[in-house]
Every structure is written in C-alpha cells, then in structure tokens.
Amino acid sequence: MAKWIACVVPFCPGGFTVETTDSSTEAICRDHWRLVDKALKAARTRQRREAEEDVDEAGPSHAAVDHHYWGRMRRQAIERAAGIG
Numbered sequence: 757m758a759k760w761i762a763c764v765v766p767f768c769p770g771g772f773t774v775e776t777t778d779s780s781t782e783a784i785c786r787d788h789w790r791l792v793d794k795a796l797k798a799a800r801t802r803q804r805r806e807a808e809e810d811v812d813e814a815g816p817s818h819a820a821v822d823h824h825y826w827g828r829m830r831r832q833a834i835e836r837a838a839g840i841g
C-alpha cells in the first residue's frame with residue numbers, strides 16, 4: 757500500500773507517494789527542495805551519517821537530527837516560496 761504526502765508549502769500540488777509503513781508525515785517537493793540552502797542540506801546529510809555511526813555513543817539520535825534540520829528546511833522552503841525568505 758502507498759500513501760500520499762503533500763508538500764509543506766501551502767497550495768503546492770507537489771509531494772510524494774510513499775509506502776504506508778513510512779513514518780513521514782511531511783514532504784518538500786523537488787521544486788521547493790531547490791529553494792533550501794545547499795549548506796543546510798549538506799549539514800543534515802553529514803549529521804545524519806554521524807548519528808548513524810555513533811549509535812552506541814551519547815549524542816543526538818538520527819530522529820532528533822532529522823527533526824532539527826527538517827524544521828529549518830521546512831521554514832526556508834515555505835518562506836522562499838512565498839518570497840519572504
């Protein structure tokens with residue numbers, strides 16, 4: 757089974773179809789993904805990798821890292837799409 761996750765940008769028709777087992781509830785479509793800072797996306801990827809490597813050590817979990825960056829990327833996509841970023 758699959759489910760539809762709409763882009764976080766208001767009125768955007770974009771989004772993704774994912775498996776129902778996917779816990780994601782929000783998405784940024786390809787067009788709006790391009791509005792997010794490259795540096796921010798790169799930092800997220802790096803932090804994610806570190807969180808995966810350090811699963812036994814203290815530090816932010818993969819989910820916490822994702823949550824932190826997602827909030828920032830989400831805001832950027834919405835603000836820039838509205839032309840206020």
Ligand SMILES: [Zn+2]
Binds near residue numbers: 763770784787
């Ligand atoms: Zn979008």
